[in-house]
Amino acid sequence: MSASKYFVITGGAGYIGSMVAASLLARGDRVLVIDTLDFGGDGLLSFLPFANFAWTKQDVTERAPLAELMHNADAVIHLAALVGFPACNRAGRERTWQVNVEGTQRVYETAAQAGVDRFIFASSYSNYGLAADGEMVTEQSPLQPQSSYAESKVAAEQFLLTQSSQTGPAVTCLRLATVFGVSPRTRFDLMVNQFAWQAHQGEKLVIYQENFRRAFVHVRDVARAMLLVADAPRSAVAGQIFNVGNEALNSSKQELVMLLQEQWPALRVELQDRSFGGDMRSLHVSFEKIRRELGFTTCIDLRQGLAELHQALTLGWITNPADDRHRNHPPLLV
Known part of the structure; x- marks a missing residue:
């Protein structure tokens, strides 16, 4: 069995984050959840018996000692965001940008300061927008965001992919299909x-x-993909974008x-x-890259x-x- 790792999950009390935390704890890793708890913390209650679990209530857009929390972390899984076009429209463009773009920048810069090795970013296939009828979109397809939510995810990706280097955290952007389950x-x-x-x-x-x-992609399969990226050789995932899903679920x-x-x-x-x-x-979305390069397929x-x-x-x-x-x-x- 491989040695346990230390993961920091922003937005870890949420829909995807709580499943990722559960998966990591189940295999013996140490997990710290950072979350505003805007939607409560019920998803974290079952983790309290784990000695290797901790959480803190914090907004990633606010000034706070995040670097101390990330010290010695192997990876940051960044899920904290305003998610979906209705939530972003309700919050307004300025707040959406503050959380989804500036918040991402701040979390990445803090991770770099703390010496974190991996930075896994939860992005969205909504970045592709519309495509020609029958055209299969890949990670190389043009981005045509149709909402402020997608625009913010594209901007965050662009920042992260220009920051990734040999010395800083290895950035991997995961464009998730619509999650269910x-x-x-x-x-x-x-x-x-x-x-x-x-x-x-x-x-x-x-x-x-x-x-x-x-x-579409099941939430447990999203968690599996994130763990797979975290465990993959750095050279296989650094600076990479992967669509996460399965053509059979288009x-x-x-x-x-x-x-x-x-x-x-x-x-x-x-x-x-x-x-x-x-x-x-x-959209018809291709998931061939993550299958070919990381051996991932949905279950x-x-x-x-x-x-x-x-x-x-x-x-x-x-x-x-x-x-x-x-x-x-x-x-x-x-």
Whole structure:
């Protein structure tokens, strides 16, 4: 068994961060979570018995002794952000930039000051925006962000990739597909999870652009990808961008609805062929690079993830899914 490592996770109480923390603790690594706890800290409660777990309530945009917390860390996994175009639109462009761009700059510079070896950045495939019909987008495809959220992620990536060097932290940017599935802090404002919650409630789904394609990835597979990057040789990941997902999970909303109806046969759906504005993505995404270079492939498909969500909602695994702590923003038009 390899020696344990020390990881700092910003946004570690969140949907993805809590799953990453759980995965690291399960294999014996030391974990420090930095989070504002804007959505509570329930996702961290099960970690308290671990002697190798610690957390601190802190905003990465504020002046605080972050360098002391990162001292001797092997890697920083930077997840703290305003996530999604509704949350960013509500916060405004200035606050979005302060958190997603300036906050990222500050965390990276602090990690460099502390001598951290790896810096793993959670980015988004929304950076690609729109693509020609049938065109497969890769890490080399043009970036056409369609929202302030995507613009902020592109700007943060650009900063990080110009900073990565032989002496500073090795930067890896992970452009995540739309995440779904159950985690210690499950969100119900992401497309698959939101659809599942509405189906469970007996609500009618009103679907816009049913033929628009999205890429999806389970939250546990995201955690696996982040650990894989952290463990890979530095030369394999330094200055690299990887799409995280699987082509088999590139699905239209109409295809997703069919899978939902396997779990909720009484689901009612209304299709409307009009725009709702916002982050207009319709993409076929390639995940060949991360598969070829790191050997990563996903383990959980949409059917399995929806079955898990159905079980979680039916058996009451998640206390009060309607609570705001399970959303980063109000429910989306979909």
